[in-house]
Amino acid sequence: MKASDLFVKCLEAEGVERIYGVPGEENADFMKSLEASSIEFILTRHEQGAAFMASVYGRLTGKVGVCLGTLGPGATNLITGVADGNMDRAPLLVITGQGALTRQHKESHQVMNVVEMYRPVTKWNCAVNHPDNIPEIVHKAIKLAVTEKPGACHIELAEDVAAMDTDAVVLRLSRVRRPVPDDMIIDEVWDRLRSAKSPLIIAGNGAIRTRASRELRALCDATGIGALMTFMAKGALDLDDPQCLFTVGMGQRDFPQLAIDAADLVLTVGYDPVEYGPAKWNEKCDLDIIHMDFDPAESDIHYQPIVEVIGDLAHGLGALNKRIQRDGTPQYDLTAQKKLRQKMMDEFKQYADDETKGSIRPQKAIADARAVLGAHDILLSGVGAHKMWVARHFQSHEPNTCLISNGFCSMGMPLPGAIAAKHADPSAKVLAILGDGDIMMNVQEMETASRLGSDITLLVWEDKAYGLIAWKQEQDFGSHTDLSFNNPDWAQLCNAMGWHHQACDASVDLQDCLKTALDHEGPAMVVIPIDYRENMELTKRLGSIDQTF
The missing domain is CATH 3.40.50.970 (Thiamin diphosphate (ThDP)-binding fold, Pyr/PP domains)
Structure with a gap:
């Protein structure tokens, strides 16, 4: 042939x-x-x-x-x-x-x-x-x-x-069964967990594999140990689980660091340093770390595990769970973790009921997005100031229901990504949160979505600038260079591309606008004026964090 x-x-x-x-x-x-x-x-x-x-x-x-x-x-x-x-x-x-x-x-x-x-x-x-x-x-x-x-x-x-001819034939389909960790190394991990006083879990991208997430949830439920999740590990634990400590990964010192500081042993599960470098959370190189992952740990002065458990992650976690069932649950002091969970829940409530007109706070936009999406619906985030708010405030019930580009961290993913997300799970509602800088990186795919009849919704945060760069320059220098630009007339753009369009400038109306857009059959866009004055307000609050909650 x-x-x-x-x-x-x-x-x-x-x-x-x-x-x-x-x-x-x-x-x-x-x-x-x-x-x-x-x-x-x-x-x-x-x-x-x-x-x-x-x-x-x-x-x-x-x-x-x-x-x-x-x-x-x-x-x-x-x-x-x-x-x-x-x-x-x-x-x-x-x-x-x-x-x-x-x-x-x-x-x-x-x-x-x-x-x-x-x-x-x-x-x-x-x-x-x-x-x-x-x-x-x-x-x-x-x-x-x-x-x-x-x-x-x-x-x-x-x-x-x-165009050449060949007599070659198709190879048989094969899938490799991953090797599993040795029982002796699992015994060592269990001994160290039992002797710890305040252990903590940091779950990374590898922890959202279906079986790994299930075993991780069982481990946390049996021991009471809390888990922080990186941006790409959201949903490894259900946001309603008492052991869910939400997200770690902000560039600035945030409240989760206080729980890390209080830990005498950190178990990393599927942790990937491309997301959140260990120098950010183990600055003094003094934490006892157990590394559980499919691959050996990266060589890093700030990440030197005392034990490495290499192999199928779900199997390794399952083996730990069997030892817990056999030996019973140790008694831990998890006071700092409980305080962290409550502190972050209070953070999520801030401005969730805001009724401001003229601009909408990021906290309100995230709260409303969470309110209109079900447990198995999918949210995608682009890269920009909005990503930091999604990462910190949007929490998930299930793995792979919040996709953030956080390794290479490129702008331009949410619009085309939303089209593919609907292909991957036609039964899910798909909402992408993106900035006005991000959407213009791949705006031409609006035509693709329209041609395919993609049932997706975009929530565009408009500030007419590259907001994340402005935020970081403001932190470092007290001011920022000119990063402003103009945007198209969104209504005319949507009309030209065959999209449903809604503009919303009042916080009290946002949830209804999102519901209307998500219920619309086909691609829809909701545009809001975002109040990025909250960026530096958050920076100031986090800058005052001391050693306690």
Whole structure:
């Protein structure tokens, strides 16, 4: 068969259901092969949007998300979204076209070394130089993409290779069972937990895997030990669980640090330093840390575990739970953790019932977003000042119901990500919170959403500036450079793109506006004037935190 037909059959055999992308001339054979396949192709308006869609699809489903671009500018356009997905640990496959092998050795139109360019932002990448290699390459790429820690893999398919004939056959689908921690190391962890006086858990991105979250909840429930969650670990514990200590990860010292300071042992579960570096929470390098994860700990002077438990995270937590059932629950002093939970619950209530007109406080916008979403609905956050408020104030009932880009931390994910989130879970309501800077990064995907009839809602926080940069400059220098810009007429933009639009400038009306938008069939946008004076007010309050609550 033709090589491109074989490539597509390999993808089908691996369970690929959907590909997002923008094709070019060099993908022509591949695209014709897709026409006769079971795989749906989603045409996007920019390759970056395609990469974000594939990344979010992968994060939510645990299956590999696939995006496609052509050579040269198509490949460079993809790369920011690919880097973001890779560092957010999304299982992601990137397919790019390339000029024929007969012209790759010389200066040639649009030809560049894409494989080398992608190497720093992928787990593995490879160019197909012979059609018979396709089954092995596709199988390896997807196998590595979904293996812990998940990430991006890249395959380059040159135009002449795609058109060649081959007798190669599809490889059998295989999934690797992860190794499990040794019983002896679990015994050591249990001994240390039993002898601790005030242990604390920090849950990271790895803890939101379904089985890991279930076992973590059982551990916290049995022992009473509280868990802080990083931005990407939201929902590892239900926000209503007494042991849920909410979110850690603000750049500035925040109340959760007081609970960390009070701990004599910190158990990290699926912790990923790309989110929240250990220097932020273990500045003095004096904490006793137990590291539980799929991979060994990063070498960091501020993160030197006394024990490392490497292997399947759910199995390791389950083994601990069996020892708790066997030996009973130790007695701990968790006073600081209880105070933290109450303190943060008080923080969440601040301005939740605000009725200000003319602008809306971030706390109110977050409270209303939480109020209109169910336990299994999905919220996505972009990058900007709004991200810090979502991270600190929006809490989740279930894993993978709040997606924040917090590894590579790129702007532009929420709009395309919302489209993919609806594909991943059609039964969920999907709400994206994003700034007016963030939405304009991939505003062209409004057309994609309209064309697909995507039932998604965007809540745009408008301040007509890059608010997070202004906030940080204000903290560091007492003032900020000119970071202001103008915005389109949102109503006219929505009308042109076939979207439902609502403007809301009164806090008392926001919840109803959100309900109307979420109930609307198809894409909808709610725009609010955000009161970012609250940014520096929060900075001042956190700056006065001492050693107690």
